Amino acid sequence: MSLFVRRSLALSLMLFLVLYLSPPLYAEELTIAFLPRGLGNPIFLDAFEAAQKKAFELGVRLEWVAPFDFDGDVQIEIIESLIDRDVDGIIASVNDEEAVSEVIGKALDAGIAVATFDADCPGSGRLFHIGINNYAAGVEIGKALVDVIKARGLQEEQLDTMIMTGYREALNLEERIRGFLEATDGEINLNIQAILENEDTVEKSIILLEDYVRVNPEVEVIFFVGGWPFYVPGEALPNFQKWAQGGGIAVGIDLFYDALLLQKEGLIQYLIGQDMATMGSLGLELLVNYLRFGEVPPEFVETGLEHANEDNLDRLLQIHKPWLVK
Amino acid sequence: MSSFRSQRLWKRLFRKMEIHTIRTKLIISFLLIALVPLVIMGVFSYKVYFGSLTKKTAQYSLEVVNRMARDLDEYFLDIEAVLTKEQDFYIDQFIKLAHARDFNNRKYTFRIWEDLNNLSRVKPGLEEIGLVFSNGNCLSNYGLYSVDYESFYRQVQEAVLPRGVALLGPGTNFLNKDVVCMVRPYPSPAWADEVFLVAGIDLERLAMITNVKLGKNSYIFLADSRGKIIYHPQFEAIGSISPYYEQGQYGKIAGNGNNGLFFTTAYSEVTGWSVVSVAYAEEVEAELAAIRNFTLVVIGLIFLGVILLAVYLSHSLSRPIQELQDFTQRAADNELSVHIEAKGKDEIAQLAHSFNKMISQIQELMSENVEEQKLLRKLEMESLDNQIKPHFIYNTLDLIIGQLESNNTSQASYLIEALGNFFRLSLSKGREIVPIASEVEHVRNYLFIQQLRHGEEYQYEIVIEDPSILENYIPRLLLQPLVENAIYHGILRAQREGKIVITAYRVDEDIIFEIRDDGEGIGPEKLQDLNEVLRGVRQLENEKEYFGLRNVNKRAQLMFGEKYGVFLTSKVNEGTTATLKIRAVEEDPSL
Numbered sequence: 001m002s003l004f005v006r007r008s009l010a011l012s013l014m015l016f017l018v019l020y021l022s023p024p025l026y027a028e029e030l031t032i033a034f035l036p037r038g039l040g041n042p043i044f045l046d047a048f049e050a051a052q053k054k055a056f057e058l059g060v061r062l063e064w065v066a067p068f069d070f071d072g073d074v075q076i077e078i079i080e081s082l083i084d085r086d087v088d089g090i091i092a093s094v095n096d097e098e099a100v101s102e103v104i105g106k107a108l109d110a111g112i113a114v115a116t117f118d119a120d121c122p123g124s125g126r127l128f129h130i131g132i133n134n135y136a137a138g139v140e141i142g143k144a145l146v147d148v149i150k151a152r153g154l155q156e157e158q159l160d161t162m163i164m165t166g167y168r169e170a171l172n173l174e175e176r177i178r179g180f181l182e183a184t185d186g187e188i189n190l191n192i193q194a195i196l197e198n199e200d201t202v203e204k205s206i207i208l209l210e211d212y213v214r215v216n217p218e219v220e221v222i223f224f225v226g227g228w229p230f231y232v233p234g235e236a237l238p239n240f241q242k243w244a245q246g247g248g249i250a251v252g253i254d255l256f257y258d259a260l261l262l263q264k265e266g267l268i269q270y271l272i273g274q275d276m277a278t279m280g281s282l283g284l285e286l287l288v289n290y291l292r293f294g295e296v297p298p299e300f301v302e303t304g305l306e307h308a309n310e311d312n313l314d315r316l317l318q319i320h321k322p323w324l325v326k
Numbered sequence: 327m328s329s330f331r332s333q334r335l336w337k338r339l340f341r342k343m344e345i346h347t348i349r350t351k352l353i354i355s356f357l358l359i360a361l362v363p364l365v366i367m368g369v370f371s372y373k374v375y376f377g378s379l380t381k382k383t384a385q386y387s388l389e390v391v392n393r394m395a396r397d398l399d400e401y402f403l404d405i406e407a408v409l410t411k412e413q414d415f416y417i418d419q420f421i422k423l424a425h426a427r428d429f430n431n432r433k434y435t436f437r438i439w440e441d442l443n444n445l446s447r448v449k450p451g452l453e454e455i456g457l458v459f460s461n462g463n464c465l466s467n468y469g470l471y472s473v474d475y476e477s478f479y480r481q482v483q484e485a486v487l488p489r490g491v492a493l494l495g496p497g498t499n500f501l502n503k504d505v506v507c508m509v510r511p512y513p514s515p516a517w518a519d520e521v522f523l524v525a526g527i528d529l530e531r532l533a534m535i536t537n538v539k540l541g542k543n544s545y546i547f548l549a550d551s552r553g554k555i556i557y558h559p560q561f562e563a564i565g566s567i568s569p570y571y572e573q574g575q576y577g578k579i580a581g582n583g584n585n586g587l588f589f590t591t592a593y594s595e596v597t598g599w600s601v602v603s604v605a606y607a608e609e610v611e612a613e614l615a616a617i618r619n620f621t622l623v624v625i626g627l628i629f630l631g632v633i634l635l636a637v638y639l640s641h642s643l644s645r646p647i648q649e650l651q652d653f654t655q656r657a658a659d660n661e662l663s664v665h666i667e668a669k670g671k672d673e674i675a676q677l678a679h680s681f682n683k684m685i686s687q688i689q690e691l692m693s694e695n696v697e698e699q700k701l702l703r704k705l706e707m708e709s710l711d712n713q714i715k716p717h718f719i720y721n722t723l724d725l726i727i728g729q730l731e732s733n734n735t736s737q738a739s740y741l742i743e744a745l746g747n748f749f750r751l752s753l754s755k756g757r758e759i760v761p762i763a764s765e766v767e768h769v770r771n772y773l774f775i776q777q778l779r780h781g782e783e784y785q786y787e788i789v790i791e792d793p794s795i796l797e798n799y800i801p802r803l804l805l806q807p808l809v810e811n812a813i814y815h816g817i818l819r820a821q822r823e824g825k826i827v828i829t830a831y832r833v834d835e836d837i838i839f840e841i842r843d844d845g846e847g848i849g850p851e852k853l854q855d856l857n858e859v860l861r862g863v864r865q866l867e868n869e870k871e872y873f874g875l876r877n878v879n880k881r882a883q884l885m886f887g888e889k890y891g892v893f894l895t896s897k898v899n900e901g902t903t904a905t906l907k908i909r910a911v912e913e914d915p916s917l
Contacts, residue, residue, distance in 0.1 A: 031472060039439045039469055045432040052429035065469035065500070068443035074501075078468065081502045 030291055032284055033063035033082050035092035037119065037166075037200050038070040042231050043254055044093070047117065047280030054281040058288050063087065070166070070200035072096045079103045082112070089113040089287045091130075094121035095200060096169040115287050115297075117279040119172040127290060130283040130301040132274045134172040137253055137305055138179020144270040144307070145180075145221070145251045146187040152249075154188070154220075159249075161190040162212055165225040166200035173225045176253055180223055193219060198228055205229040206237065213243040220248060227254025227271075234265045241267060255308050257320040263308055264317065271308040278303040348647055352640030360632040368625045372618065383605075384590065390538050391592035391601040394546065397535045399596040402508060402527075405452065406491055406596070408445055409510040409523045416441070417457060421518045424459070435465070442467040451531025454499050457512060460519035468500055482509050482522065493597055496529060496556055496564050504529040504564070506556060529564070532557040536601065541609035548599045556599055570604070646674040650681060657681075662689050698884045701877055721779050741778060744771040754802045759915055762830070762837070763796035769805045769828065776813055784817040784824040784843075791831040798837060799911040801881050807874035808841045808892070808904045816845025816902050824901075836890075837910050844901035853896050860892055875904075882908055 034051055036044035048064055055062035065082070067074040072095060082090055083106055090107055094100045094116055104124035107114050113127055120129040149155055163180075165173045177195070184190055196212060198205035205228035213219065224230070230252070234241050244250060244267040252259070255273020262268050286297040308316050411417075420434040438457070446455045446467045456466025462475040478494075485492040495506035505526035512521040536546040536557065547558040553571030558564050570589060590603040646668075653664045662685055668678035722745055729738035751768035754760050766788060773786045790796060809826065817824035829840045848856065858864040859872055860879045866872070879891040886909040896902035 033471070039436075039467075040443070042432075042436065045436060048435070049429050049432050052431075056427060056429065061472050063469070063471040065471050068439060068467055077501050081500055084502055 030060040030088040030288060031063060031085075032060050032089040032091065032287060033065055033087045034117075034280070034284075035075060035078060035090065036064070036066045037075070037093045037095050038068060039064075039066050040068045040202065041070070041200060041228070042202070043227060043256070043276060044118070046256075046276035047283075049280070050277035051280035051284050054284045058285065060088075060284070060288055062284070070095055072099050072169075076100060076103045079107060083107050083110045086110070087112060088291055089115070091115045091117050091283050091287060092121070093118040094124075094171070095119060095167050097121045097123065097171045098169070100124065113287055113291055115283060117283045118274075118276070119170055121171070128286065128297045128299050128301060130279050130286065130303060131172070132303055132305055133300075134175035135179040137272055137274070138176035138181075139183040140179075140305060140307070141176070141223070141251050141253055141270065141272045142180040142183025144272065144309070145223070145249070146184055148249055148251070148269045149188045149221075156189070158189045158191050159220040160193050160216075160218060161221040161223065162193055162216070162219050163195040163223045163225060164205060164209065164228070165195060165197055166228070167197055168195070170200075176225050177223075180225075190221060200226075200228070202228050202231050206232060210237060210239045213248070214239045217243060217246070219243075222248065222250045224250065224252030224254070224268075227252055227256065227259050230254065230256070230259035230262055230268070232258070234262055234267055237267075241265075244268075255306050255316070255320075257317070257322045260308055260313060260317050260320060264313060273306040273308065275303040275306065347644070349640045349644035352643055353636045356636030356639060357632060360636070361629060364625065364628060364632070368621065372621050375617070375621070384588075387540055387588070387590035387603045387605060388592070390540065391546065391590050391603045394536055394538070394601045395592035395594040398532075398548075398594040398599065398601065401449070401451075401531070401535065402493075402594075402596045404449055405508050405525050405527060406510065408448055408452070408455065409491070409508060409525055411512060411523060413513060413515075414441075417512065417521070418515055418518075420465070421459070421514060421521065424461070424463075425518065435470075438465055439467065439469070451528045451534070452525055453503055453505050453528040454501070454524075454526035456524050456526075458509075458522045458524050460521070464500070464524070466500065466524075471500055478522075479520075485509075487598060493550075493599075499526040504561075506532070529557055533559070540603055540605050544603065544605040544609060546601065546603045548601055550599050568602070570602070643674075646678065650674065650678060653681065657685055662692070694884050698881060701881055701884075722775055725778050737778075741775065744774045747771045748775060752803065758801060759799045759911070760802040761796065761914075762798050762800045765800050765802060765805050766790070766796065766828075766830070768803075769809050772806055772809060773813075773826065780813070780818065783822075784813070784826060786826040787828070789827065789829045791829065795830050795832055795837055795910075797912070799914055800837075800908060801885055804878055804881065804906065804908070805839060805841070807878050808839075808906060811874055811904065812841050812843040812845070812902070816843035816847070818845070820845040820899075832910065835910055837908050839906040839908075840903055841906070842901060842903040847898040847900050847902055848894070848896035849898055853894060856894050860894070878906065882906065 032055065034047070036047070038044075051062055051064070063082075065078050067078075075092075075095070076099060079090065079092070079100070080103060083103075090104075090112055092100070092104070092114070097120075100121050101124040104114050104121060104126055108125055114124070115127045116124075116129045116131075118131050120126075120131065122129070146155075149159070163177060165177065168174065181190075181192075193216065194212070196208045198208050209222075209229050213222075229237065229240070240248075240250075250268045251270040252268060253272050253274070255271045259268065259271055259273075263271055282301065282303070286295075286301065289295040290297060306316075416434045416437040420431055420438060423429070423431045423434065442455050442457075442465075446452050454466050454468060456464050456468075458464050458473060458475065458478060460475060460479075462472050464471055464473045481494050482492045485494055487493070490511065492509045493506060494509060496504055497507070499505045499507075503526070505528055508525045508527065510523050512523045514521040532548060536548065538546065540546075545559045547563070547568070548556040549568050549571065550556055553567045555563050555566055555568050570587070588603075588605040588607055590605070592601045593599075594601060649666060653666050656664045664685060666678040666682055668675040668682070722741065726738045726741045726745075729735070729741060748768065748771040751760075751764055751771065754764065770788060773788075777784065777786065805828070809828065812826050817826065824844050827840075827842045829838075829842070831838055855864070856872060856875065859866060860875065866876075875892055875894075882891045890907050890909060893905045893907065894902065895905070
């Protein structure tokens with residue numbers, strides 16, 4: 001092989017690598033803004049990382065904007081500012097459907113493509129929603145709880161139960177509760193003593209949980225509609241730890257490394273998780289394809305559920321990586 | 327014609343005012359004393375106050391803007407301190423991963439968001455704090471978003487201050503909020519591009535710092551060194567060049583429709599901005615005019631108060647004097663029953679008391695005089711009555727006849743002469759005061775007649791130790807009743823021969839008459855009773871009792887005083903001495 005041919009091949013290879021590794025070039029760079037409910041909620045970090053990677057691949061500019069702690073008014077202000085800044089697309093996780101619908105309508109009127117992820121806002125006219133079927137997730141976790149209760153032979157007893165959610169206005173969370181209650185109804189006898197709202201913040205969820213089990217140690221079941229308090233080690237939840245070790249049964253939705261560790265310690269009996277990374281990457285891709293090529297995605301894109309029980313716990317701990325944010 | 331009428335009117339008015347009265351004089355005096363200094367003080371105070379207030383207003387404005395400048399400096403120094411970060415591990419790692427296109431950056435991103443969120447809560451008004459990277463990304467407490475880096479970088483270079491920080495804006499931030507941004511380079515790793523820490527400060531915070539009203543329409547604004555308005559209460563003015571900016575400074579603008587604006591300026595060292603207070607001269611002057619009007623109203627009220635007070639005081643002072651004058655006039659018109667009701671203890675009240683006392687004394691003197699006259703008349707009548715007693719006259723006439731029948735004509739002649747002198751001197755031509763020589767002569771005639779009447783049962787002797795006494799004056803018929811008592815109650819009652827000695831002598835300013843008899847005398851009890859009656863210790867029910875003695879004593883006291891009068895000493899069977907003490911009167915007081 002002549003020197004010329006070798007050099008040509010080397011140049012071709014380098015050109016290929018550069019072209020392959022570089023993001024694709026389009027005439028106009030799109031700006032897509034994700035709106036998680038709060039920057040301080042680590043559940044969205046999977047989606048954040050996945051969306052960054054996908055944005056780089058697709059050659060779009062990614063914005064990831066939210067108040068640190070959820071604040072419905074600020075979320076609306078952010079959407080309004082995105083409209084003013086004329087971004088190309090918005091993908092939002094909506095806590096208060098009623099409050100946000102109007103501003104999503106304004107964005108759509110301004111020609112901005114709007115989708116939702118994680119928490120939907122179906123009445124707003126958004127293009128599509130990517131996430132899980134929250135009602136189904138609630139049913140799944142309800143069934144899992146029924147199995148745990150029956151395994152302990154407590155199905156005939158009335159079990160005092162506390163439910164912890166983010167906001168009662170959040171549609172996705174309400175759907176989970178609805179599914180959970182329907183799945184348990186008639187199977188086991190739950191006496192719902194309280195539904196606590198942690199305002200979608202990790203700190204408040206921990207304070208509420210610790211206070212509740214300290215004041216109400218007789219509660220027998222806790223259903224975590226989301227995984228807010230699971231970002232800390234068991235030692236940081238002494239009252240909950242004591243309660244769980246005393247026979248308390250806890251199940252929850254949201255599955256991540258720290259939560260799996262708590263399950264491993266026996267503080268949680270069952271977890272169901274959602275694939276936040278797919279919500280980030282696929283959601284972005286679908287919106288970009290819509291903007292660039294006019295490909296209209298289905299109105300609901302299911303990202304699937306993941307179960308964590310005694311059988312697959314060790315395997316899941318190997319798959320999921322620590323988030324190291326706390 | 328009209329001027330004549332007005333002159334008459336004025337004259338009538340002045341006459342009506344009775345300017346000559348004490349009251350009017352007092353009113354005028356009070357008014358002058360109170361109002362002249364008041365007016366002078368008022369005018370002087372107003373001038374001083376006006377000047378002082380103008381100065382104080384300017385000083386206050388300056389103090390206000392200086393304080394605002396200090397507040398601004400303090401606030402922005404705090405923000406600068408927030409932005410002053412040493413090498414931050416998480417930021418450096420974030421930069422490193424971004425360079426490597428490694429998006430497994432959740433740990434660092436989350437920590438940075440957490441830190442920025444915490445920092446944004448450090449200072450009120452700190453709307454946003456973030457990092458701006460050269461790739462146009464901004465990582466702030468609101469997440470990750472894009473900025474126009476070229477424009478941002480150019481602005482930073484243009485606005486950078488000597489100490490390395492830059493102030494940008496005013497503009498809008500990611501959330502469309504009006505902010506000014508403080509920018510400070512982050513000490514990024516040597517291999518990395520420039521990174522800036524940016525703090526977005528809400529303009530509302532600047533509004534709070536400058537929120538002081540110096541007047542109804544006055545306001546305060548902030549402008550940078552080139553006159554660009556950073557903050558202004560009228561939002562549309564923000565970002566424009568101030569029309570009042572001239573040659574790098576603000577001053578009092580004259581002309582061009584801006585006449586009457588006062589500018590007070592302070593410089594903020596940290597921001598390089600000017601704090602400019604704009605006040606309208608009209609407002610300042612209106613405020614002063616209000617104070618002036620208030621001062622005038624106060625002076626007017628004081629003026630009115632002083633007039634009322636002067637009228638009241640003058641009235642209260644002059645009324646008693648007026649009353650006193652009225653009473654005096656009535657007293658002068660012989661209305662001696664007047665009595666002033668004196669209130670208080672002031673001089674006028676004392677004068678009223680003195681007036682009352684004087685009227686009272688006049689009344690006393692008059693009543694004494696009347697009494698004296700009455701006594702005198704009574705005594706005269708008594709004396710005449712005694713003298714014309716038939717047996718006195720008949721005896722005397724029989725005596726004269728006897729002397730004539732005995733051809734003792736010379737004796738008869740003496741008796742007739744003595745009787746004639748006696749009656750003549752008794753009347754004394756109606757005079758109340760007679761020379762002592764006359765009174766002595768009268769007594770001598772009386773003794774002569776009585777001696778002959780009673781058969782020369784007693785002797786008598788009149789001793790005038792100081793002949794000059796005879797030239798003095800004495801109320802008439804003062805000695806004769808005493809001599810009569812000596813004859814009838816002393817000598818005749820003893821039924822033996824006796825002697826009456828009348829001695830007159832001078833003691834200092836007084837003249838003493840002693841009428842001494844060696845007759846029966848008076849018992850001690852009666853003597854004491856008599857002296858008590860004479861001294862007024864005991865009052866008599868029967869006015870005829872001791873009539874002669876009391877009459878003489880009273881008249882002497884009325885004329886000369888309480889220490890004068892008749893004093894009795896006596897011893898039973900040895901005789902009685904009646905001492906008459908009068909003051910020496912050298913001239914006839916009736917002349």
